[in-house]
Amino acid sequence: MFSSNAHSFMFSCELYPQCKSGIGGWSSGSDFSASQRRRSAPSRVTCCASTSSSGKTHGGFLMEEEASGTSTIAGGGVRDVYGEDRATEDQGVTPWNVSVSCGYTLLRDPHFNKGLAFNDKERDSHYLRGLIPPSVLSQETQVKKMIQHIRQYEVPLHKFVAMMDLQGRNERLFYRLLLDHVEELLPVVYTPTVGEACQKYGNIFMSPQGLYISLKDKGRILEVLRNWPERNIQVIVVTDGERILGLGDLGCQGMGIPVGKLSLYTALGGVRPSSCLPITIDVGTNNENLLNEEFYIGLRQKRATGQEYADLLQEFMNAVKQNYGEKILVQFEDFANHNAFDLLEKYRSTHLVFNDDIQGTASVVLAGLIAALKLVGGDLPDHKFLFLGAGEAGTGIAELIALETSKRTNLPVEEMRKNIWLVDSKGLIVDSRKESLQHFKKPWAHEHEPVEELVDAINDIKPTVLIGTSGRGRTFTKEVIEAMASLNEKPIILSLSNPTSQSECTAEEAYTWSQGRAIFASGSPFDPVEYDGKVFMPGQSNNAYIFPGFGLGLIMSGTIRVHDDLLLAAAQALASQVAEEDYDKGLIYPPFSNIRKISAHIAAKVAAKAYELGLATNIPQPKDLMKFAESSMYTPAYRDYR
Ligand SMILES: O=C([O-])CC(=O)C(=O)O
Ligand SMILES: [Mg+2]
Numbered sequence: 001m002f003s004s005n006a007h008s009f010m011f012s013c014e015l016y017p018q019c020k021s022g023i024g025g026w027s028s029g030s031d032f033s034a035s036q037r038r039r040s041a042p043s044r045v046t047c048c049a050s051t052s053s054s055g056k057t058h059g060g061f062l063m064e065e066e067a068s069g070t071s072t073i074a075g076g077g078v079r080d081v082y083g084e085d086r087a088t089e090d091q092g093v094t095p096w097n098v099s100v101s102c103g104y105t106l107l108r109d110p111h112f113n114k115g116l117a118f119n120d121k122e123r124d125s126h127y128l129r130g131l132i133p134p135s136v137l138s139q140e141t142q143v144k145k146m147i148q149h150i151r152q153y154e155v156p157l158h159k160f161v162a163m164m165d166l167q168g169r170n171e172r173l174f175y176r177l178l179l180d181h182v183e184e185l186l187p188v189v190y191t192p193t194v195g196e197a198c199q200k201y202g203n204i205f206m207s208p209q210g211l212y213i214s215l216k217d218k219g220r221i222l223e224v225l226r227n228w229p230e231r232n233i234q235v236i237v238v239t240d241g242e243r244i245l246g247l248g249d250l251g252c253q254g255m256g257i258p259v260g261k262l263s264l265y266t267a268l269g270g271v272r273p274s275s276c277l278p279i280t281i282d283v284g285t286n287n288e289n290l291l292n293e294e295f296y297i298g299l300r301q302k303r304a305t306g307q308e309y310a311d312l313l314q315e316f317m318n319a320v321k322q323n324y325g326e327k328i329l330v331q332f333e334d335f336a337n338h339n340a341f342d343l344l345e346k347y348r349s350t351h352l353v354f355n356d357d358i359q360g361t362a363s364v365v366l367a368g369l370i371a372a373l374k375l376v377g378g379d380l381p382d383h384k385f386l387f388l389g390a391g392e393a394g395t396g397i398a399e400l401i402a403l404e405t406s407k408r409t410n411l412p413v414e415e416m417r418k419n420i421w422l423v424d425s426k427g428l429i430v431d432s433r434k435e436s437l438q439h440f441k442k443p444w445a446h447e448h449e450p451v452e453e454l455v456d457a458i459n460d461i462k463p464t465v466l467i468g469t470s471g472r473g474r475t476f477t478k479e480v481i482e483a484m485a486s487l488n489e490k491p492i493i494l495s496l497s498n499p500t501s502q503s504e505c506t507a508e509e510a511y512t513w514s515q516g517r518a519i520f521a522s523g524s525p526f527d528p529v530e531y532d533g534k535v536f537m538p539g540q541s542n543n544a545y546i547f548p549g550f551g552l553g554l555i556m557s558g559t560i561r562v563h564d565d566l567l568l569a570a571a572q573a574l575a576s577q578v579a580e581e582d583y584d585k586g587l588i589y590p591p592f593s594n595i596r597k598i599s600a601h602i603a604a605k606v607a608a609k610a611y612e613l614g615l616a617t618n619i620p621q622p623k624d625l626m627k628f629a630e631s632s633m634y635t636p637a638y639r640d641y642r
Contacts, residue, residue: 100641103127110171111274114638117142117173122641139638142170143177150177150185156193161204163189167263168207171273175636178267182592186264190544192499192524194260195245201253202295209259210278212252214299218312222319234275234555235329236320237261237356240283242303242336246471246502249336251285252298257334261356261547268595269548269603270633271555281316283309309339317347326560327617329551331356337391341440352554354562358396360543360550361469363567365397365494366404367574368541369465371588372519374578376464376490380405381419383492386461388454388476388504389469390422390429393496395440397467398422404568417443421461427452428460458483465492468504472497476505481513489517494541496523507538521588539589546570548595549602549629556625556632557607558618565613566606573605574598596633603629 100112106126107113114122116137123129137145146166153159163185167174178185187193197204217224241254258278265271284301285291291300304312320328332343332355344355354360373379385401387394402416409416422429422444428451429437429444437445451457458466458480466484468476476495484491491514495504507526510518516531521539529536550570554562577590577598590598604625610616622628 100126104131107131108169110168110174112641113170114139115142115170115173117638119640126641139173139176142173143180146173146177147181147184150188156188157196157200157204159188160193160197164205164209168209172636172638174263175267175273175634178263179596179636182267182595186544186592187525189263190260191245191542192501194256195247195499195501198244198250198253198256199247201250201256202293202297205297210255210280212255212280212282213316214252214282215284215301215304215308215312216299218315221312221315222323225319225323228277230274230277232275233277233324233328235262235265235271235331235551236277236279236324237265237331237333238279238281238316239332239334240281240339241285241298241334242339243471244334245498246473247499249285249287249290249303251287251290251296252280252282253290253296254334255280261331261333264544265548265551266634267548268544268592269552269599270596270635271548271552272634275555281312283312313343317351321351327352327555327558329354329554331547331551333357337438337440340392348562352560352562354547354550354554355392355396356543356547357392359400359562359567360547361393361496362396362400363546363550363571364541364543364574365467365496366400366568366571367545368494368521368539368588369401369492370404370571370575371578371583372465372492374583375519375586375588376488376492378464379408381409381411381416383419383464384461385420385465385467386457386463387420387422387467387469389467389471389497390424390441390444391469391471393469394422394467395444397469398444400564400567400571403564404571407568414443418446420444421446421448421457421463423451423454423457428457455479455483458487462487464488466494468493468495468497470497470504471502472504473502474505476509478509478513481505481510481518485514485517490519491517492519494521496541498523498542500524500526507536510538511536519586519588537585537587539587540592541589545574545589545592545595545598546602549573549599550606552599552629552632553603553606553610556603556618556629557610557616557621559607559610559615560617561615563610563613563615566609566615569605569609570602573602577601596630600626600629600633603632 100106101109103126106128116132116135117139118126118128118132119136150159150162153162163174166177178189211224211228213221213224237258239254239257241251242249244250244254244257255278258280262276262278265276266273282298283304284299286303290296320330330351330353332340332353334357335343340355340358344353344358347353369380380401385398387398398420402413402420405416406413422441424441426433428448429441430448430450431445432450434442434445451460454475466476476493481493484493493510495510497503503522503524507520507522508529510520511529511531516534516536521541523542525540526538529538577594578588579590582590607616607625611621
């Protein structure tokens, strides 16, 4: 263990370079002589700090803690996963210092604020005396208090607002709380509640989170990026708000999604919060309600399309690379189909891009299917798949299944696609419709008579697996589930659309209508269901299992492009984490309570594959990637300021 006394480490950073010390502000070394003390508190103090409990080393160098800001460690000799120089233990102690605000300003700085957890010494050195009550609480006690506070609210949106409020006040406490109560709080900060939050974003938000880039910023996007206070960004989650979950066009109010996804990058995947940048690109909205809404936060105009849209996105992608370099990961989130596929196609060979709705969802579903084989028997090529919904998620999952089956059989992907059928709003996708199909649907137009209804398609195709990616709730009717149950001893039914209101069926419907035989998972969480004296535990098939670990794997290996084999590696890694006791409960996903371990596994496997494919640039490859991933992770324990 890295002893904080023996090894204080140094970094000096100006987290807010454009906000220089301000009135009366001064910055000095950690030693304040009496004569230096002023009557009014300085706004920033440069102080030595050390990790309170989690500073740790791996492979001889410091991981995780304090990578934010610009490290000025001299002679560190080692470059960590965040691309910053680190002192090695055997090179001796290199103290670090961090420029933190103090006094009133410190209490309002969520990155450094600890609330009542500031100890007496810190209260002295940081001019906090009198600004907070005398009691000193541990972080553990604060967590206990906060979870009680959150539980008092009955309305999920109120819980959400309380969590956002905490995130804006005390970041480390927010992440500690989220991690310690992950299964309880995931539905609060993420789907389904985040969907409602986006719908009401204009009403509930008092302080902005994330970066807004709009049509008004055309020609100045680089400048806008540079207004963001953090420098060492490693992951951007970006949306244009056109298809927020299954809720449609929410325009600028889609910002809740990148913010929520990046909170999960940190909580579930251990990527430092200061490395994460949520972005919403506002090109207008076609949502009339929002355009007429008094408190709408975005541009009041119809969506820009065509060349105007493409140019803005091109400028954005150029600016991102110019500002953050080759290894910046850009995760596209909740773009509408017509842009999502094109953007991925356009930028996948020049940037490190990942579309969560196409690729992340595909990977998590493939993992669930691999795991489900243990419960239903057979191998992937023995199964037949039918989708309701042929957009990003549907075709993305279908393609990854075809790829994995092709690897398992050594047969061409085209051949494997024949086992996979998709139904869209016009019925079964068949060859006679080929001319009029969007390009991403064409590979799925197999030879068959036209079929309009889902239930008829089920009776014709006889799938073993039914997957809902339609964005339309209650479309897996009793008839549909019963048809699946009459064809299969254990029908696999995945109802993936989010949030809960858009889920193709509820867990209760899936279990009841299949007489308790369905292997069921959904995109948004459902409570356990009691049927016929037995309790059924629905799994959650959500890309939140994948993208945090996947992203960490890319970052820690310095991977510069996303290859489909990395998605397969992530799926296999996730499937391998399903334990016997999970299978005994009929689950095809491991519990979220183990998510840090699961993410580390995914990161390690993704990184290993990236090294194998020659896509990783962080050389040499760490010997033990699992350990490396674990030790790379941000821990939200407080640091001591002294
Ligand atoms: O956000 C989620 O819960 C999953 C997802 O990407 C989507 O539904 O678009
Ligand atoms: Mg999404």
